Amino acid sequence: MACMQCHYYSSSLKHTVEVNVIVPTPEGNEQITDSNVQKSYCYEKGLPVVYLLHGAFGNYSSFLRFSNIERYVQKHRCVAVMASADNSFYQDMYHGNSYYTFFTKELPAFITNVFPVSKKREDTYIAGFSMGGYGAWYLALSNPDLYSKSASMSGALDIVGLYSEYLKGTMDAPFPLEDIFAEPQNLSGSNFDLFELHKQCMTKGQVPELYQACGTEDFLYSMNQTVKSRLEQVGANLIYEEGSGGHNWDFWDEYIKKVLNWMFNK
Template identity: 65%
Template sequence: MAIMTCNYYSSTLKNTIALNVFIPTPEGNEQITDDEVKKQYHYKEGLPVVYLLHGAYGNYSSWLRFSNVERYAQEHCCALVMASAENSFYQNMFHGNAYAAFFTKELPEFIKSVFPISDKREDTYIAGFSMGGYGAWYLALSNPDMYCKAASMSGALDIVKLYQDSINNKINAPIMWNSLFENPDKLDGSLSDLIRLYDDCVKAGKIPELYQSCGRDDFLYEMNLSIKARLEQKNALLVYKEDVGGHTWDFWDKDIKNVLDWLFFK
């Protein structure tokens, strides 16, 4: 397997940024022949890619530092792309960086120009945990022509309730609401509201498949149950899993294996 840390100037973020890219390569436990390499490692046609999003306080290195995701991705022969988004909730911030534009426009263009990555929707996936779980669904539902599947693990999926709980001191969240949104008190039904975005996808006739998971000891468990119920009322194509565990890497490292199995189930 090959893991590369890239540093390049982002015209969207107006800064030199770092990102990690994982590319599967033949491993020592494989029967390595020219035929086997051509059969399994479709470099010319383009590899399927998973954009992996981090949570609050994290960055581009989180997944590789705290999980075994590169080993799991090797088994599925897929590429991984991991970039930083600060605590932005993957928004085009009202005061700050345009992270939604970076992740959905500039970053994929850069990745596909440098690495052997497929440009097909059916080969493009996105997943994340916590803030990144919201981000995965947000970016996918905002760009249904781009991603075929999106997975949220322990996701902060209800941005409206999160804001209300934050300003009422029910949770301690590192979110600068007035920097993220022009009117944070008007998030309900806005283009940052996942339920609104899902309804828009239904109207447009193109909906990414969704995966949702959460630990039963997670402080976001009830929020996840609420979002699940609201989507089930809409007959959404949703895979839901829950298990023991909290808002921890023990849960996410275990569940990313389930996510990759779901992404690449044929």
């Protein structure tokens, strides 16, 4: 596979950004000899693409540094895109940068024009962990015409509950939510509330398929159980998986393989 680091000026963020892009190579896994090499060239029609979102305190290098994502991407012959969002919850921040605009408009335009990537909805996926788990669902449910499938691992999916726990002091927030949302006290039923966004998608008749995973020892396990229950009650197209593990890369590296298998039906 080819792993490239791109640096370019972002007009929505007003600074130069770093983006990691993994493109599968035609010959598959690294070969020791030239015998029995089956080349697969599928660049002309455009490769499927998955956008991978990091968690709090992470950045564009998180997946590359802590997982085996390069091998997994090569197996599925898809392009993987990783960019930084700081601690923004992937929002156009009230006090800060416009990461929602960057991830849903500017970044896809850059990727589809520079790399051999399909522009079709059915070939476009998004996944993330922790803060990025919320981000993956938020971006997909806000743009159901852009993403066909969205996956959350150990996601902070109930933003209303998160803010409530933050106010009570029972859960630490690594960053002030008041800098992200103009009125965090009014998140319930807003366009930042994943349940509201899912309802809107159902009304419109276009809902991304959702995948949710969480470790049973994760501090967000109870939240994920509640989210699963609420979505099942409204008939969401949701795949849920759990297993032993905490809020760490041992769990995420295992489950990103499951995510990609689900996305590509293997």
